[in-house]
Amino acid sequence: MEKLLDVRGLTMDFGGLRAVDNVSLEINKGEIVALIGPNGAGKTTFFNCTTGIYTPTGGDVVIHPPGEAEVRINGMKPNRITTLGMARTFQNIRLFPAMTVLENVMIGRHCRTSTDIIGAILRGPNTKKQEKETIEKSYALLEKVGLDHLANEFAKNLPYGAQRRLEIARAMATDPFLLLLDEPAAGMNPQETKELDELIVRIAREEGISILLIEHDMKLVMNISERIYVMEYGKLLAYGPPEEIKNNPKVIEAYLGEEAVHA
Amino acid sequence: MIASTIRKAVIAALWLAFLTFPLMVVKVNTLKDLVEWRWINLAWVLYSGFFASLVWQVLYQYRKTKKADDEDDPSLQGLSLGDRLMVSLKDPYVLVLLFALAYFVGLYPLVSFEFWRWSCKIALAVLAAKLAYKLFLVKKVRSCSAVMKESPLSKPILFAVLGIAVIYFPFSVDSYQVNIMVLALIYVVLGLGLNITVGLAGLLDLGYIAFFAVGAYTYGLLNTHFGLDFWICLPLGGLIGTFFGVLLGLPILRLRGDYLAIVTLGFGMIAHQVLTNWTDVFKGNLGIHKIERPGFFGMEMDLAQATTYTYFLVVLLVIGTIFVTNRLKDSRIGRAWMALREDEIACVAMGIDMARTKLSAYAFGAFWAGTVGVIFAARNTSINPNSFTFLESAIVLSIVVLGGMGSIFGVIIAALVMMLMPEYLRDIGEYRWLVFGAVMVLMMIFRPQGLIANQRRTYKYEGAKGEES
Incomplete structure (x- = not known):
């Protein structure tokens, strides 16, 4: 597997508040990876650190553009990072x-x-x-x-x-070779979500663009992602394929709740 | 409906009269311990207030119902003449014109201002044209704009007519008028330059006139001290303007909105203070005198000829500015500027270098101000700091806002109106500033997008599917 994005021990402090605490994540070529977690878990902060909106306090963000040397992008300007081939969308449409x-x-x-x-x-x-x-x-x-x-x-x-x-x-x-989608299905109705679901898979399959998405819509996440990372209180709680995450008791307790236990 | 409108207008007029009573009617003469009652002013307030309220109500109603433009109003077709008249009378344009006419005609015997008589005639002519169109032509001809859009010849013809008018103008009026027009055209260039910074890139600049001053003083100083020619100074003024644009642009890269406005306001003030107080170099309030007019291969010109020559120079500069701005607007650079205006964070996330884009917009606006500053100095032959106060910055900014942010044509019209209106309203003395202010307030209420809203270019796509967008 060819690694595209390799985040190691990413930490982000805002004053005394540690929003992201030692989170590591990697994305391989052609993958759709989801990042989930309750509100305020630090997902968007994680995104902002990887795309250069914030400069992380600690850790490394390294990208490997296909066919080129790897680049450490901590503290790089967002436009440079986009030029290197990592593009994003925003949670509140911009x-x-x-x-x-x-x-x-x-x-x-x-x-x-x-x-x-x-x-x-x-x-x-x-x-x-x-x-x-x-x-x-x-x-x-x-x-x-x-x-x-x-x-x-x-x-x-x-x-x-x-x-x-x-x-x-x-x-x-x-x-881009890697697309970061921040809650693309937020505020959509089921029909729209389904279309989006298909669109994302199509982008990954046909264009060969790998995808990292933050999402709350569990159905969408479980359907399309190959691996899932779960965050809570800024820390990484668990990661693995959807089946494993679904049955992980820690995740169920923290995020999916009772509903998922019976599902 | 009509009764209630009139009743409201009467009430508004009475209320206005009541509010302004102490100001307009009562005058205390402290020397003689007398109170003068100026009842004629009361009549003025009542009369003007009544008509102003009528116009206001019509416009307000129109704004609420806001229909599509009624040039090809289907409701007019197939009606008898009488019915058409009734429908036409409901049209807000017709109504406002009618009110204006009534207002001016009512005062015709009383007032002797030339301006008044002209207003009267203009209102009558426009009203007649509008009514004639509505009553007789609406079925037979399509609207003027539709014809314009369809005919391939209309554009060249329009340009030809415009070109002839521009060339003919200085020979048809005296050199005083030409001189005023030169000043108006200078402000057209300033407006177009600031339009790049404010209208396209969204960087609110309240100190823009500083770059104008840079250009003017560049020529003034280089010419009087080193005898440098106008033609050498023209590009130099632009370049030095650009240089200062970059210099002042660097510290404000991180700012936007209100903060940016305050800082640029400060820059404008500093520039004015430096010009006033650094007397060794800039001669303070005395200013710099005996600056040469632009030369033409050493030809001797009298004052009138020189004015006409300057006129054509500035016309060329206006054309150049329009050309360049137009090209930039629909280019990669122009789009980046607009994206910056729309959303800075999204802009950088899409791979646009914010620093470069901001600087280029700021410096490019400064370039035009610097260039036209040279012409300004050459036109006046003497410059002093009073031409570069905050008021001038505010006027240029108003030109951009009134004309329509980002719209080239709108800015040109607005600049001409803003600069020429006070000049031609001299008849009514200081009241012209009142009219001027009122026009600005009304514009912003009823047409916040400016005289001519910026139209986005539409692209056609002839790609694989052969579809048309």
Whole structure:
């Protein structure tokens, strides 16, 4: 198995509060991995540390871009990390509301294109070619998530579920090898969740993008993920395949509750 | 409906009169210990208040019901002339124009301001055109904008007409008017420059005029001390403006919103203070004099010719600014600027280098201010710190906001209106600032997106499936 992301002993303190405590996690090529845990367990903080929004207090975050040397990304700026090939979505949707759907995805292409101010003003053949490719790739991505018919709508006018999918398309536009999804199914109805479920599996299978997702929807998590990490109070509680997690008494007690014991 | 509207307007007028009574009517003459009663002012307040309330109510109603634009209003088709008139009278534009006309006509015999007579004529002409359109033409011709969109020739024709008007303008009016127009066009460039920083990249800059000052003083100092030519200083002004843009941009990289506004406000103040108090270099409030006008291969020009020449220079600069801004807006860079405005965290998470993007937007806005500052110095031939106060920054910012954030065309219109309106309203004296303020307040209430809202470009896709977006 080819390791893509290797987090070792990640620790994050906010003043006296230890939000993430010595958490290790790894993701291999082609895997869908889930990170679960009760509210406030430190999942999003963990995400923010791995994607550069926060600089972790301790531990190592190392990524291995396929075919390239491994890079330790602690304290690197988020845009550098995205350029290296690790893209993310947000728990509370963060689109660019007053830009069109297509433009939102085109923003994702920013780090894979190179037109500078002079190039943009002169609009030479290279710029034109790049622009055309950007539009085409972005459009193709919209088709993949089923939003192509809304390409010229403003992002803020999209229904909630579509906004979530747009965020995924935008993240995919950065050509990542690893996609981090922060509660992609939050606020979705069962039908939308099912579609999302299929979309995530399709991304992993067809595009070969590995996925790490934070999720509360147990059905979704158990259905699609190959391995699950469970966090509680900032610490890693357990990890393993879904079956094992389902039957792990510590996890049941901490998170899944009575319901799961009888399931 | 009509009765209640009028009743409300009467009440509003009375209330306004009551509120402003001590201010408008009573005047205490402390020298003679007398109270003057200026009843004529009461009449003014009542009369103006009544009409203002009518207009307000119509607009407010319109805003609540907000229909699509009614150019091709189907409700008008197939109706008799009388019915059409009735429907037309419910149209907010027609109503407001009608009120305005009534207001001006009612005062026609009393007031002798040229401005008043013109307002009267303009309101009448627009009303007549609107009504004629509604009554007779609506079925026969499609709306003007629809025709514009469909005809391939309309754009070149429009540009040709505009071009001829721009070229003809300085020869049709005296050089005083041309001079004012030059100033207005300078503010067009300033507006377009700040539009990049505020409108596109969302970096609220309250000290923008500092970069304008940098350009102006660059030319002023280099010209008077070293005799450097206008044409050498023009790019230099832009470059030094950019340099200061980067310099001031560096410390504010981490700031946004209100904090950024306060810091840039501070920069503007500092710039003004330095210009005023560093007298050895900037000559303080005396300013710098005898700056050369722009030259044209050493040709001798009298004042009128020089003004016309400056006019064409600044027109060229405006065209350049429009061209460049337009290109940038729909490019990788422009999109990054907009993304930065929309959501900073998402922006960096999508792989955009925030520092570079912010700096480039800030510096690029400063570039235009610096460049046009050189022209400003050349136009005035003397500069002093009073041209670069906070008020000027605020005016440029208002231009951007009134015109519509990010909209190039809107900013141009707004700059012309903002700079020319006070000039042509001189007839009504200091009241022009009142009108000016009222226009700004009303704009923000009824059209917060600006005169012309920024339209996002739509892209067509001719890809594998051959679908059209």
